[in-house]
Amino acid sequence: MTSRIVLFGATGYTGELTARALARRGATTVLAGRNGAALARLAKQFGDTETAVADATDPAAVRALLQPGDVLVSTVGPFLKLGQAAVSAAAEVGAHYLDSTGEGPFIRSVFEQHGPVAERNGATLLTGFGYDFVPGNLAGALALEDAPDATGVDVCYLVRDFGTSGGTRASVVGVMLEDGYAFSGGRLRAVRPGSQVRRFEVSGRAVSGISVSGTEQLGLPASYAGLRDVGVFLAVPSRAARAFALSGLAMTPVRRIAPLRAVASGLADRLVKGSTGGPSEEQRSRTGVEVVGEASRDGRVVGRSHLRGTDPYDFTAEILAWGATTAAEGGLKATGARGPVEAFGLDALAEGCAEAGLRRV
Known part of the structure; x- marks a missing residue:
């Protein structure tokens, strides 16, 4: 029996793209959000699909959307400000959960705070299940499959001609005000954003990557139980990499001192608005991505993978739709907060990514 799919944040930029991707898959979806009129207009495009009104800041309203065994897809961001009610509700009710966040601190809270609750209730939580950070999981796993004795893996994301949405810009600002993390020496450690810069070769040219939390x-x-070190990097111009690393260092007092952080957060809210739309279909058609994975042992690269795909927003919508429909059809392999390889298996994940436009080259 196929479970219900509830799409929360359906009228936002990423939410509407995801609604269309789910419709192309023939999924029966409940479109949910805070604006009933906007939901009704969107639903008419899909033959009067069911809608539900709920505010992301009202945990009881979000819980009322769900039943045990449902699949909740959340595109409501910035997630550090607006995402907790949805994931908490899913974990407590026993509904599977996927989201589109790229915010490392939120991702860590899903694994550490909500994962154990979801596991007790038979639900699977898949956070960061979009361009941030499914491709890197696939690239890293493919590199590790080629090098079973590897103890480290680094992945690097490269985007060409990328246009960002208002929600993405608001998320980036929020992340700069929080500590990130790294997996080093066999354990998770707190680090500042952009604390590492390293070089990668992508399609025959060297690029600089700044470290991010994924x-x-x-x-x-x-x-992969033998892993001791995992690095995730975003390719940027060399000068930008240095500037980002320095800004992460300069922001340390703001992250550490609560009143300063509160002032910075309030200023960011006024200057950087979410829900302001994003790149057009024509703009997205010009965008391409590449993701490389490098498995290593004793400082030597012993396995490598290279993926190529389409625009990050299009990929995010398609992979969320694939993940939600696969979960609804009983295709999950583990409960609790999981990475995509553990949740679906490597072969299934590679097939899902290929359907979403990301393939190994």
């Missing part, structure tokens, strides 16, 4: 540091060690 699901790879939390999910890949669970699937």
